[in-house]
Amino acid sequence: MTYDPLISRGVSSMLPAPKSxxxxxxxxxxxxxxxxxxxxxxxxxxxxxxxxxxxxxxxxxxxxxxxxxxxxxxxxxxxxxGGFILSGSGRLSLSAIEDKWGHTIATGMQAEFDGAVDLLKKRITDFDMQVDLVEGPYLKLAHNVKQAEQLYATANRLASNFNVPSTPLSSKDLATRFDINGAYGGVELEGACLHPxxxxxxxxxxxxxxxxxxxxxxxxxxxxxxxxxxxxxxxxxxxxxxxxxxxxxxxxxxxxxxxxxxxxFPVQSSIFVTAPLNKEQRASTGLTTPMSFMDTRMMKYYYRVLPDGRLLFGGRGAVKGKDADNTSEKKRLYRAMVKSFPSLIGIAMDYFWSGWVSVSxxxxxxxxxxxxxxxxxxxxxxxxxxxxxxxxxxxxxxxxxxxxxxxxxxxxxxxxxxxxxxxxxxxxxxxxxxxxxxxxxxxxxxxxxxxx
Ligand SMILES: Cc1cc2nc3c(=O)[nH]c(=O)nc-3n(C[C@H](O)[C@H](O)[C@H](O)COP(=O)(O)OP(=O)(O)OC[C@H]3O[C@@H](n4cnc5c(N)ncnc54)[C@H](O)[C@@H]3O)c2cc1C
Structure with a gap:
């Protein structure tokens, strides 16, 4: 049974732990x-x-x-x-915050967002936390040509107004490193992930x-x-x-x-984790080392290569809690993965789970x-x-x-x-x-x- 915060009056202690x-x-x-x-x-x-x-x-x-x-x-x-360590929270980028409240507030928010990443890393060091922290590239991928232009423009603005470095990647650049269907360009940033x-x-x-x-x-x-x-x-x-x-x-x-x-507004997000990619699958996709990705869709897909070589793939979940584990939900997310990585068709889905994110x-x-x-x-x-x-x-x-x-x-x-x-x-x-x-x-x- 899935807990549904819009329906239930409480989280019962009897509910099982997620099958993540x-x-x-x-x-x-x-x-x-x-x-x-x-x-x-x-x-x-x-x-x-x-x-x-x-x-x-x-x-x-x-x-x-x-x-x-x-x-x-x-x-x-x-x-x-998913364990992605990101500088930011909410749905507004620093540019959107700057448009709404001006540069001073936006830099103030940047200090909080970056401060959050610094706090996490400092605590990991100070308290010797064993959390499988892995550094690796974080790529934002455009799902169409218009979004690619938007992505480059935003990256330029982040570099000039907020001193955030990133490397633009054309669809050709991407094609030399990966075989990802429907990636029309992207930007590469420093990334890090952990075991949540x-x-x-x-x-x-x-x-x-x-x-x-x-x-x-x-x-x-x-x-x-x-x-x-x-x-x-x-x-x-x-x-x-x-x-x-x-x-x-x-x-x-x-x-x-x-x-x-x-x-x-509690909204569900779902994740599945595949079987470890074999040598051929790693070579054909380019997913060879720990790295993380997010696309530009409003309903974003996000994925990362786990330290043991599995692919973790996430996206929106079912509208209602009771539908979280429906086969149709699993198939929808799996289809999205195969659309991006056709060579992974047939790979086993070893784990699937969902959780509620809080949308203001x-x-x-x-x-x-x-x-x-x-x-x-x-x-x-x-x-x-x-x-x-x-x-x-x-x-x-x-x-x-x-x-x-x-x-x-x-x-x-x-x-x-x-x-x-x-x-x-x-x-x-x-x-x-x-x-x-x-x-x-x-x-x-x-x-x-x-x-x-
Ligand atoms: C599928 C999914 C993928 C995500 N991926 C990422 C990611 O890669 N990177 C990222 O930055 N963020 C990600 N997030 C978001 C991130 O996980 C959350 O923003 C963050 O964990 C929120 O932490 P929290 O402590 O506020 O909430 P939670 O960890 O949800 O804790 C809330 C707690 O409140 C308890 N609770 C509820 N009611 C009561 C009550 N009445 N009495 C006592 N306790 C109660 C619950 O049992 C629960 O343990 C993801 C979220 C989901 C669902």
């Missing part, structure tokens, strides 16, 4: 459930990258922090993503070592405001907390808390704190509730950075540039929440014809 390649190649530690009443200063709800990173930041600042997750470690996106579930395990290890208390298989089912903070109830325990950090992202259940209800209405994530009451200290609130979410499918580096920023905001840190759009306002509310799925279905039908 990541789960097949790494066993997550078992963390205890909450079976008692607990008092804490900071309660983090959600134990993916956002929540674990917030817990790490709070623990590093010697704060009393407890974390609750509804299921096992890596149940959410942390155990389901190992990253979640390492974050949990570090959070615990620093003193955070972690409980898994413990869904928060109710958040009630009380005189002395918030009372959060789980099936077999409760937590009284002064501050709450909501880090449930796309897995946030229906009608969970006013601050996040109808503020994001204006394509920008948010890290926002709603203060519930002011204390005598003018700068701090006695009780506050905040959230970080809406990464639109780009969060391997940014979600952890957002978790850090959320924790910093909750602690009243002054080094966050609150003029940036991701901090200034809450997530926008979707106007016709019930029509979201209908609109998505329409968009997919349109894309089927327009983005063949």
């Amino acid at each position: 390649y990541w789960h097949a190649t790494h066993k997550v530690p078992t963390l205890p459930p909450l079976n008692k009443k607990v008092n804490t200063e900071y309660l983090v709800i959600g134990g993916g990258y956002t929540g674990l990173s917030a817990a790490i930041t709070l623990a590093q600042a010697k704060q009393d922090v407890t974390l609750l997750d509804a299921n096992s470690l890596g149940f959410g996106c942390a155990g389901r993503n 579930l190992k990253l979640a395990s390492e974050y949990a290890r570090v959070a615990k070592e620093l003193g955070a208390t972690l409980f898994y298989d413990s869904p928060a089912i109710r958040i009630e405001k009380q005189k002395t903070g918030f009372l959060v109830t789980t099936p077999s325990g409760s937590v009284l907390a002064k501050h709450i950090l909501i880090a449930t992202n796309a897995y946030t259940p229906k009608r969970f808390h006013d601050s996040v209800d109808n503020k994001q 209405l204006d394509s920008m994530p948010r890290i926002f704190v709603n203060s519930e009451a002011s204390s005598n200290n003018a700068n701090r609130s006695a009780y506050s509730i905040g959230y970080a979410m809406g990464y639109c499918g780009s969060g391997v580096s940014f979600a952890a950075f957002a978790g850090q920023r959320l924790a910093q905001r909750m602690m009243g840190a002054s080094d966050v540039d609150l003029s940036l759009p991701i901090y200034q306002s809450p997530l926008k509310t979707y106007p016709f929440p019930k029509a979201r799925r209908l609109a998505l279905h329409g968009l997919y039908q349109w894309a089927k014809i327009a983005e063949r």
